[in-house]
Amino acid sequence: MSARAVSIFVVTLLAALLLASSTAYAIAPEQMPTPQLEARYLALIQGFRCMQCQDESLADSPVDLAADMRRQIRDMLLAGKTDQQIRDFMVSRYGYFILFKPPFVAKTAWLWLTPGVLLVVGVLVALRVIRQRAALAATDLEDNDPTDA
Amino acid sequence: MIPELGQFTLILAMLLAALQAFFGMVGPALKRDRWMAAVIPAVSGQCVMVAASMGCLVASFVANDFSVQYVAENSNSALPVFYRVAAVWGSHSGSLILWIFLLACWSVAAAIGTQKLPKAFASRVLGVLGLISFGFLLYTLATSNPFLRLDPPWPDGESLNPILQDPGLAGHPPVLYTGYVGLAVAFAFAGAAMLEGRLDKDWARWTRPWTTAAWAFLSCGIALGSWWAYYTLGWGGFWFWDPVENASFMPWLMATALIHSLAVTEKRGLFKSWTLLLAVLAFSLSLVGTFLVRSGVLVSVHSFAASPTRGTFILAFLIVMIGSALALYAWRAPLLKSEAGFELTARESFLLFNNILLVTACATVFAGTMAPLISSALNLGKLSVGPPYFNPTFLLSMLPLLALLSLGIHARWKRGKLGERARPLVLTLIAAAVIGCAVVFGLFTGGRVLAPVGITLGAWIILSSLIDPIDRLRRHITIPRAVLGMTLAHIGLGIFVISITSVEGFTAERDVALGPGSTAQLGAYQFLFEGVQPIEGPNYSGVGATVIVTRRGAPVAVMHPEKRQYWVQRTETTASSIKMYYTSNILVALGQDLGEGHWSLRLQVRPLVSFIWLAAFIMAAGGMLAISDRRYRLAPAEEPAISPVGAVTRGQA
Amino acid sequence: MKGRLRFIVPLAVFGLLVVVLAIGIRQSPDKDLIPSPLIGKPAPEFSLPSLTDPSRRVSSEDLHGHWYLFNVWGTWCVSCRAEHEMLLKIKQAGVIPLVGLDWKDDRGDALSFLKDAGNPYQTIAVDRDGSEAIMWGVYGAPETFLVNPQGIVVYKYIGPITQDAWKQQILPRLPPTQSPRGSSS
Numbered sequence A: 001m002s003a004r005a006v007s008i009f010v011v012t013l014l015a016a017l018l019l020a021s022s023t024a025y026a027i028a029p030e031q032m033p034t035p036q037l038e039a040r041y042l043a044l045i046q047g048f049r050c051m052q053c054q055d056e057s058l059a060d061s062p063v064d065l066a067a068d069m070r071r072q073i074r075d076m077l078l079a080g081k082t083d084q085q086i087r088d089f090m091v092s093r094y095g096y097f098i099l100f101k102p103p104f105v106a107k108t109a110w111l112w113l114t115p116g117v118l119l120v121v122g123v124l125v126a127l128r129v130i131r132q133r134a135a136l137a138a139t140d141l142e143d144n145d146p147t148d149a
Numbered sequence B: 001m002i003p004e005l006g007q008f009t010l011i012l013a014m015l016l017a018a019l020q021a022f023f024g025m026v027g028p029a030l031k032r033d034r035w036m037a038a039v040i041p042a043v044s045g046q047c048v049m050v051a052a053s054m055g056c057l058v059a060s061f062v063a064n065d066f067s068v069q070y071v072a073e074n075s076n077s078a079l080p081v082f083y084r085v086a087a088v089w090g091s092h093s094g095s096l097i098l099w100i101f102l103l104a105c106w107s108v109a110a111a112i113g114t115q116k117l118p119k120a121f122a123s124r125v126l127g128v129l130g131l132i133s134f135g136f137l138l139y140t141l142a143t144s145n146p147f148l149r150l151d152p153p154w155p156d157g158e159s160l161n162p163i164l165q166d167p168g169l170a171g172h173p174p175v176l177y178t179g180y181v182g183l184a185v186a187f188a189f190a191g192a193a194m195l196e197g198r199l200d201k202d203w204a205r206w207t208r209p210w211t212t213a214a215w216a217f218l219s220c221g222i223a224l225g226s227w228w229a230y231y232t233l234g235w236g237g238f239w240f241w242d243p244v245e246n247a248s249f250m251p252w253l254m255a256t257a258l259i260h261s262l263a264v265t266e267k268r269g270l271f272k273s274w275t276l277l278l279a280v281l282a283f284s285l286s287l288v289g290t291f292l293v294r295s296g297v298l299v300s301v302h303s304f305a306a307s308p309t310r311g312t313f314i315l316a317f318l319i320v321m322i323g324s325a326l327a328l329y330a331w332r333a334p335l336l337k338s339e340a341g342f343e344l345t346a347r348e349s350f351l352l353f354n355n356i357l358l359v360t361a362c363a364t365v366f367a368g369t370m371a372p373l374i375s376s377a378l379n380l381g382k383l384s385v386g387p388p389y390f391n392p393t394f395l396l397s398m399l400p401l402l403a404l405l406s407l408g409i410h411a412r413w414k415r416g417k418l419g420e421r422a423r424p425l426v427l428t429l430i431a432a433a434v435i436g437c438a439v440v441f442g443l444f445t446g447g448r449v450l451a452p453v454g455i456t457l458g459a460w461i462i463l464s465s466l467i468d469p470i471d472r473l474r475r476h477i478t479i480p481r482a483v484l485g486m487t488l489a490h491i492g493l494g495i496f497v498i499s500i501t502s503v504e505g506f507t508a509e510r511d512v513a514l515g516p517g518s519t520a521q522l523g524a525y526q527f528l529f530e531g532v533q534p535i536e537g538p539n540y541s542g543v544g545a546t547v548i549v550t551r552r553g554a555p556v557a558v559m560h561p562e563k564r565q566y567w568v569q570r571t572e573t574t575a576s577s578i579k580m581y582y583t584s585n586i587l588v589a590l591g592q593d594l595g596e597g598h599w600s601l602r603l604q605v606r607p608l609v610s611f612i613w614l615a616a617f618i619m620a621a622g623g624m625l626a627i628s629d630r631r632y633r634l635a636p637a638e639e640p641a642i643s644p645v646g647a648v649t650r651g652q653a
Numbered sequence C: 001m002k003g004r005l006r007f008i009v010p011l012a013v014f015g016l017l018v019v020v021l022a023i024g025i026r027q028s029p030d031k032d033l034i035p036s037p038l039i040g041k042p043a044p045e046f047s048l049p050s051l052t053d054p055s056r057r058v059s060s061e062d063l064h065g066h067w068y069l070f071n072v073w074g075t076w077c078v079s080c081r082a083e084h085e086m087l088l089k090i091k092q093a094g095v096i097p098l099v100g101l102d103w104k105d106d107r108g109d110a111l112s113f114l115k116d117a118g119n120p121y122q123t124i125a126v127d128r129d130g131s132e133a134i135m136w137g138v139y140g141a142p143e144t145f146l147v148n149p150q151g152i153v154v155y156k157y158i159g160p161i162t163q164d165a166w167k168q169q170i171l172p173r174l175p176p177t178q179s180p181r182g183s184s185s
Helices: A003-021 A035-047 A064-078 A083-094 A109-139 B002-030 B033-062 B069-074 B081-089 B092-113 B119-143 B167-196 B201-233 B243-268 B272-294 B308-335 B347-377 B387-408 B419-443 B450-474 B481-506 B609-627 C003-030 C078-093 C107-117 C131-135 C163-173
Strands: B508-514 B519-522 B525-536 B540-551 B554-559 B562-566 B572-575 B577-580 B584-595 B598-607 C047-049 C057-059 C068-073 C098-103 C123-127 C143-147 C153-158
Touching: A035 A064, A035 A083, A064 A083, A064 C131, A109 B347, A109 B387, B002 B033, B002 B092, B002 B119, B002 B167, B033 B069, B033 B081, B033 B092, B033 B119, B069 B092, B081 B092, B081 B167, B092 B119, B092 B167, B092 B201, B119 B167, B119 B308, B167 B201, B167 B243, B167 B272, B167 B308, B201 B243, B201 B272, B201 B609, B243 B272, B243 B347, B272 B308, B272 B347, B272 C003, B308 C003, B347 B387, B347 C003, B387 B419, B387 B450, B387 B481, B419 B450, B450 B481, B481 B598, B481 B609, B508 B519, B508 B525, B519 B598, B525 B584, B525 B598, B540 B584, B540 B598, B554 B577, B554 B584, B584 B609, C057 C123, C068 C078, C078 C098, C078 C107, C078 C163, C098 C131, C123 C131, C153 C163
Parallel strands: C047 C123, C068 C098, C098 C123
Antiparallel strands: B508 B598, B519 B525, B525 B540, B540 B554, B540 B562, B562 B572, B577 B584, B584 B598, C047 C057, C068 C143, C143 C153
């Protein structure tokens, strides 16, 4: 029996147990057995891009491929894989493109560093301008500041 | 006949635009009064021709003339008349006609508004606008002519994409484009200043109302688009950092910076070359945005049908317009100097930081939007950049801005002592922090670390903005409209911050599968799923569900989410059901048919989400209020110009 | 940056932007094609039921030692039907065998399609629930993978294989000596 078959069996069993134990809730198609797993599952499927409807996340996409991939993620979560292992699995097959969050690697470092660098440079420039202008204001004896906006 | 007339008037419009550009820019250079006088008729003539052309296109749609290719591709006889008109701008070619039409309207407005300004300057402004019009008209006629005929004509059309069959299509593009295009006026003012070789406080005062008006329309346009996405796409999302959304947001950020920079230039004659650059860049971003959306260069669900030809043409247009503007800038800007000074805690200083932070935010969004393109162009692999990048990096610049805002509006020009304002400011900060923590820990449990920070910042902005007006009222001083407008706009921003924080922090969401008669619980609400029935609309059929929402037993709403199948296009769309209440929205969307009457449903409770868009409209209203201030209606100012460049005399060049 | 030079910066940055945009236009027809990270890596190991005889297994172990084209298809996919003729030509050429992956398809539909249109495949594996396709990083049909005798994925083609693709992309990657495989199952 392959690992996949076993996990499918386990999931079906869990689903059946869940059904039996919670009469207030009807069949939940992709519900996880514990809240922690459910939270991780939701976070994961929102972080992957649907490869067919490339503007939607796996969570929102209605196509079959997305459903298959969600199932794959569910299986992996139930099999005890970590979030990083699941991400690596997807990236090794679909590339970085499948992640909404670009990774921080050599090829993408420029993207992540740009905002911080720009901010620091901007603040330094601003401070320099202020220093120059404050010097001018110190020698200016008039107090003719305009009012209002 | 009508389509041919439409094409003919379009060609005439292009010729008139060329004349407008020629007379407008060469006339003042050669000091020919008659040429300068010819600009105004050219402007009005062009507007009339463009309006006629657009009228012909609308007429073709309403009359169901399927011999016109563009009509056949975007309309259908089963389409209600309202959508037939809106379909005019539903796709690439027609949206360009809308662009050109709005540009012509702004040009006419500029012609009227600059009547009292020095003739040469006004001519140059209109000349630059004419050049832009000419470029767009040439582009449309050459690559995207909406009046092309089909032979033989189709018996019926392909109809409009179902997602577009919505009042949102009637509202969002016209309002958004009005803003986009309006920034061309500020660009033209900048161009005129550079051509003349002078830029002074007057120039800033003249430019400000146009910029603010365009900014206001852009704010409303973006808000409408976001609102439309929210109730159309069915998943409760309203902002995705999609390239097309970013294409409209970047000009907005730049325009916001420009408005504030113009304030400094108007009051103190400072930041001249910086303001000039912003004026050029704001419209340049509009143009780049137009390029990104229509060239097929980026992956986006919003983008128009693209082709490399169209892309190449727009790129050429970009090179001419933006390249020449920036070259002019490199040549003229070094001559703009001023000797005024200000202290660290002065208003100028706060506005400088305002600009730095806004421009950094804009550059960040730009980097993220262009990253996939840059990455594949440099062969660094295929990259995707989504909200997990934009959200934290955008906040990096915005949080300091929001914090400084409450202080900045009380800073005085030149000398920065807060004086008697210090105490009320501290009190309001404490009040805001109390509100922030109370809301977060009292009303809502959970939420993220940033939630109390966000609400505190938003509340402080609102309270701080009220200090000055209340003070003036108490002392029986009239509040100028400009101050009222600014106050209103900042309050709008505060509301926006609070709303976004609460939506991001406190949304409750679940996907469930229910059979008829089953209930699901979300937060304090129960959702009873009664089942689905088949439904029919004017050009669609599908299924509609009935969901009864109650709260602790008391009935709240009956909701009818639908799944529609449009006959002509055979695509399926989800029409989610949204109930808006004062403080929150309930959203129910129909998912998949699971068989035997069971369906998957998405349930969402979003607190304060409607206030996001309300806040944007309040900001826009504040802007428009500020423009109506007396000082913008005065003739060329009493203050002497202090720019040392070129002619010392003001007036005719 | 001092003096007049800093005023040229915006123009210079714009120039760079134009270059990037121009490259983007040139690359735009291919922008929807996601390059596969599997290139140069081992093909996924699999053991799936055969379409024609469900009691038999089609496994990657059996395929070790020869070149093969792994073609993902389904009867529901319009482009796959368009590709079918080209696949039959490839079979006729006898240079490299085709191994099919019937992706999320109905068995009856698949069998009757192959009966009517012809069977270009040496063997066909069935992926009923889509999990095998995910292993290969498939996101649409048809997609074709070129696998070498060591089991490494050498090339991936997205979309229906055209004559040009066969001549210019696949054939040059095969070694000159390739003996035709046996008949189809």
